[in-house]
Amino acid sequence: MLEKDKDVTKTATDRSLNTVDLVALGVNLTMGVGVYILVGEVAGNQARPSIVICFMVAGLTSLLAGLCYAELSARIPHPGSAYLYAYVTVGEIWAFITGWNLIFSYVAGTSNMVFAWISAFDNMFGYQISWALNESILLHSPPVLAKILGFFIVGLVFLLIGLLTLRFRESMLLTKVAMLMRLLILSFVIISGFIKGDLHNWKLTEVDYRKDELNGASSLGPLGSGGFVPFGFAGILHGSATCFCAFIGFDNIVSRVEEAQNHQRSIPMGIVMSLLICVLVYFGVSAALTLRVPYYQIRPGSTLPEAFLHIGWAPAYYAVALVFLCSLSVSLLGYMFPIGQLIYVMAEDGLLFPVLARIHTGTYMLVMATVIFGIIAAIMAFFLRLADLLHLMSIGTQIAYSLMAFCVLIIRYQPEKKKRENEVQMQEENEENQTQVQKGTAPAVEKLTLQGLFFPGSPTPTPLSGRVVYVCSSLLVLLLTLLCLVLAHWPGLISGDPGPITLVVLLLVLITGITGVIWRQPQSSTTLHFKVPALPLLPLLSIFMNVCLMMQMSAVTWAPVGVWMLIGFVIYFMYGIQHSLVAQHH
Numbered sequence: 224m225l226e227k228d229k230d231v232t233k234t235a236t237d238r239s240l241n242t243v244d245l246v247a248l249g250v251n252l253t254m255g256v257g258v259y260i261l262v263g264e265v266a267g268n269q270a271r272p273s274i275v276i277c278f279m280v281a282g283l284t285s286l287l288a289g290l291c292y293a294e295l296s297a298r299i300p301h302p303g304s305a306y307l308y309a310y311v312t313v314g315e316i317w318a319f320i321t322g323w324n325l326i327f328s329y330v331a332g333t334s335n336m337v338f339a340w341i342s343a344f345d346n347m348f349g350y351q352i353s354w355a356l357n358e359s360i361l362l363h364s365p366p367v368l369a370k371i372l373g374f375f376i377v378g379l380v381f382l383l384i385g386l387l388t389l390r391f392r393e394s395m396l397l398t399k400v401a402m403l404m405r406l407l408i409l410s411f412v413i414i415s416g417f418i419k420g421d422l423h424n425w426k427l428t429e430v431d432y433r434k435d436e437l438n439g440a441s442s443l444g445p446l447g448s449g450g451f452v453p454f455g456f457a458g459i460l461h462g463s464a465t466c467f468c469a470f471i472g473f474d475n476i477v478s479r480v481e482e483a484q485n486h487q488r489s490i491p492m493g494i495v496m497s498l499l500i501c502v503l504v505y506f507g508v509s510a511a512l513t514l515r516v517p518y519y520q521i522r523p524g525s526t527l528p529e530a531f532l533h534i535g536w537a538p539a540y541y542a543v544a545l546v547f548l549c550s551l552s553v554s555l556l557g558y559m560f561p562i563g564q565l566i567y568v569m570a571e572d573g574l575l576f577p578v579l580a581r582i583h584t585g586t587y588m589l590v591m592a593t594v595i596f597g598i599i600a601a602i603m604a605f606f607l608r609l610a611d612l613l614h615l616m617s618i619g620t621q622i623a624y625s626l627m628a629f630c631v632l633i634i635r636y637q638p639e640k641k642k643r644e645n646e647v648q649m650q651e652e653n654e655e656n657q658t659q660v661q662k663g664t665a666p667a668v669e670k671l672t673l674q675g676l677f678f679p680g681s682p683t684p685t686p687l688s689g690r691v692v693y694v695c696s697s698l699l700v701l702l703l704t705l706l707c708l709v710l711a712h713w714p715g716l717i718s719g720d721p722g723p724i725t726l727v728v729l730l731l732v733l734i735t736g737i738t739g740v741i742w743r744q745p746q747s748s749t750t751l752h753f754k755v756p757a758l759p760l761l762p763l764l765s766i767f768m769n770v771c772l773m774m775q776m777s778a779v780t781w782a783p784v785g786v787w788m789l790i791g792f793v794i795y796f797m798y799g800i801q802h803s804l805v806a807q808h809h
């Protein structure tokens with residue numbers, strides 16, 4: 224990372240990406256396979272027609288995080304994305320946690336692709352592949368072998384694509400063509416859905432259900448309470464948590480900051496525009512699907528293409544399925560590169576084993592890394608349900624998003640000088656200050672008073688006001704997490720139990736008070752083209768929404784994350800902490 228600081232300034236000719244290119248890059252990675260597999264899962268199993276609200280909630284959560292990324296990329300214009308921002312703002316261990324979680328998110332993403340690829344391919348050939356594997360090749364072996372063989376074949380394909388993509392960066396032309404193809408096919412899905420759709424499908428009742436049952440519709444899902452929100456608020460919350468992963472991907476934009484023309488303006492524009500495009504398209508696609516097919520008939524899997532079979536448009540089915548399979552490959556292009564880059568940067572910084580840094584240059588390492596991550600992805604796809612896989616992909620990113628919102632709070636309230644220096648110097652300076660304070664030789668040490676919390680003397684940030692914000696923000700993260708926990712897991716709250724309600728009120732009072740303290744502190748006045756508005760509220764709202772969505776996930780989802788984090792901490796404390804740049808500097 225330090226080395227990268229040296230070649231800060233790129234020449235104007237290196238900066239070739241304009242806002243449209245950035246939007247294309249963002250949309251390409253964001254609008255991946257998610258929309259094809261998610262819609263079926265959420266509309267068929269969780270929120271039903273209210274999936275449209277879920278996409279709004281998930282989109283808003285991502286937009287808030289996007290704004291935080293935009294400000295951080297304006298302040299720290301280097302390609303390391305969230306990992307680097309955490310490194311510079313809150314220090315090495317948090318950077319490690321961010322990077323490690325993001326790697327996990329990408330691996331889980333690859334798992335989802337394995338899953339999607341198998342089901343789409345199989346579905347397209349009328350389940351003949353799994354049938355042939357089961358009936359002819361593996362006639363006398365247990366069915367699980369067919370599944371294993373399927374994963375093996377897909378694994379090989381992935382390996383090939385992975386090798387190619389780690390070598391070559393995506394071309395801008397290919398990216399734009401892929402984006403247009405996707406938008407075209409999804410617009411087709413939306414328009415046909417609205418033409419063939421029936422508003423009645425958003426108001427289904429018991430009578431419709433019974434009628435469909437009598438008409439011989441096979442395997443109907445549960446009706447719930449019928450109508451637009453058949454599974455209530457809980458369904459919407461759960462659905463939003465699942466839909467969240469459809470919006471992951473704008474970090475692709477910030478990681479290209481060094482290639483962007485006028486990055487202070489184009490990066491925020493790129494992030495906001497690509498997210499808005501995705502919100503619109505996802506809203507349209509989910510509305511179209513739920514208007515066209517009664518929700519209890521929607522089956523997860525290749526839902527979007529299958530919806531065309533439902534209305535007898537076979538050619539459209541093949542067209543959509545084909546574009547889906549192609550977009551899988553292009554999405555993989557977008558996955559493999561960031562994984563490689565992240566591992567490379569972390570290894571360069573001494574947080575991961577140096578041999579991993581050769582991932583960019585050595586073919587052997589490249590093969591090894593792809594094989595290892597491919598195997599982890601395939602194992603996860605094999606053992607977990609689709610909904611859990613989708614959640615797994617989200618958790619790693621939500622942890623990173625929450626941290627980024629925290630970083631915006633911290634960095635905005637720090638004294639000018641410190642921000643320009645890198646992490647190592649920041650830490651050294653802190654230590655120096657501490658020894659000075661201990662020895663009693665510090666210049667004029669500011670005193671913390673109760674009045675000073677609400678009426679700080681200086682109009683610009685001071686080390687003390689910076690520290691106050693640091694402590695208050697950390698407290699707020701804790702309190703917000705507690706609040707989300709109580710809201711998500713205490714059923715007594717709905718029945719009006721005084722215990723939990725008192726707790727919630729108490730938490731809200733504390734949160735408001737501490738937010739007030741942060742709000743009163745002086746902010747840095749650095750001129751940037753883009754800053755997150757309404758500080759400290761927006762970053763706090765971002766943390767709250769991310770944590771709320773994380774709380775929707777089950778123990779099955781948290782368990783693999785826990786294992787992954789445990790492995791991460793072992794690596795960090797046994798290796799990284801002694802070999803990192805900070806350690807070498809001392």
Ligand SMILES: NC(=[NH2+])NCCC[C@H](N)C(=O)O
Nearest residue numbers: 253255256257328332469471
């Ligand atoms: N870092 C990641 N996990 N990226 C996965 C992006 C998934 C993408 N939003 C999709 O809907 O397919």
